[in-house]
Amino acid sequence: MNRASRVLIVGGGLAGLAAALELQRNHVPFTLFEASDRLGGRLRTELLVGFRIDRGFQVLQTAYPEAQRQLDYAALRLSSFLPGALVRARGRFVEMSDPWRRPGGAIQTLFNGIGTLGDRWRLARLRSQLRRLPLETIYTSPDQSTEEFLLHTWGFSRDLVDRFFRPWFSGVFLESRLDTSARFFQFVFKMLAAGTAALPSAGMEAIPRQLADKLPPHSLRIQARVQAVEREGILLASGDRVAGKYIVLATEGGTAARLLVNANLPDMNATNLRPVRFQSTVNFTYAADQAPLRTKLLVLNGELSGPIAHLSIPSNIAPSYAPSGQALISVTAMTGSSLDAESLRGPVRTALREWFGRQVDNWRPLAQTWVAEAIPQQMPGEFHPADRQYRLGAGLFRCGDYLGTASINGALLSGREAATELVQELST
Secondary structure (H helix, E strand, O other), X not given: OOHHHOEEEEOOOHHHHHHHHHHHHOOOOEEEEOOOOOOOOOOOEEEEOOEEEEOOOOOEEOOOHHHHHHOOHHHHOEEEOOOEEEEEEOOEXXXXXXXXXXXXXXXXXXXXXXXXXXXXXXXXXXXXXXHHOOHHHHHOOOOOEHHHHHHHHOOOOHHHHHHHHHHHHHHHHOOOOOOOXXXXXXXXXXXXXXXXXXXXXXXXXXXXXXXXXXXXXXXXXXOOOEEEEEOOEEEEOOOOEEEOOEEEEOOOHHHHHHHOOOOOOOOOOHHHOOOOOEEEEEEEEEEEOOOOOOOOOEEEEOOOOOOOOEEEOHHXXXXXXXXXXXXXXXXXXXXXOHHHHHHOHHHHHHHHHHHHHHHHHHOEEEEEEEEEEEEEOOOOOOOOOOOOOOEEEOOEEEOOHHHOOOOHHHHHHHHHHHHHHHHHHHHO
């Protein structure tokens, strides 16, 4: 392949890095262009006065099949949350444990006052069924909202949905109505049942760094914003043009559409391009002299009120997230704008004080992170992960988790599969 025929990858998030790795495995030269000052996309970790602060609440689900395929878990030095959750309900914390993996908490969970005994039986059936179902079967199952799926298809009680499923999955979906596709819910629940949520010792950004370290440094260009895609390559914001016959758009769908608006490329299927709507979130992190709880469970807000969706204590999971003798507390809330996020600062403190008392007054704010484009929305009627459609035209491909499941797994899978299709086109 001559220089003008090399592959140009636009975007250095997980999808772009996975595409680059697949091209490298097939001995296809490429150059990757990333607009920001670092690789990793939405996976970002800041080191602040000894605390590791991930960009919003993020975890790696160890059961992700594509993550297992592409990542070296041992090198990431993962530490896992305990399976289950601690739920704040009716003024106290009660445990919802996974009795299959934590049988010691089964009795406590059975009589914790959330939901009914029938709900426990339905949970067991749902878990068993989803563990057996192949992902492709889930992806093509009849679709509806998650709330409809839980209340009507499965018959869970309103109490269990509101005090357990809603706070847990509102933190995953970043919307509290549970309007998100039941297909996506089933994917997430299957992953939760089969593995654990984990944190790398160096923070979530260690995941893209591990991928990037496998690539030749000269093929990765950061702070290289792409302005437009053209017939013979790409135009950078600097004014430079880079020739390339093959292009992979590893950006969000809206960015891909913007880059292609004046491209006038032959054989381009523009009908596949559409704006991608996102859910946003705000994450508050605090430093404390001691953790308010010793738990390694995710803490859910089952009070049916207040700004908090869920809380975690990352330093309980991975001690490397905080200096010795300190604790890192992470609080997630949903919000639609940065102004709304700012207005939540006081109410979040008030809610934390109701949960943990006056010790909260001594917590030191570390960061307030509003993430406008946290995850793509995955709504019924719009969520078709079995039909990913990577090819946009001759020599033009796209990838990103918006094409499949909004997850680390979805990003990695889309990058690898898009590059595989490109390699097949090169060979014809």
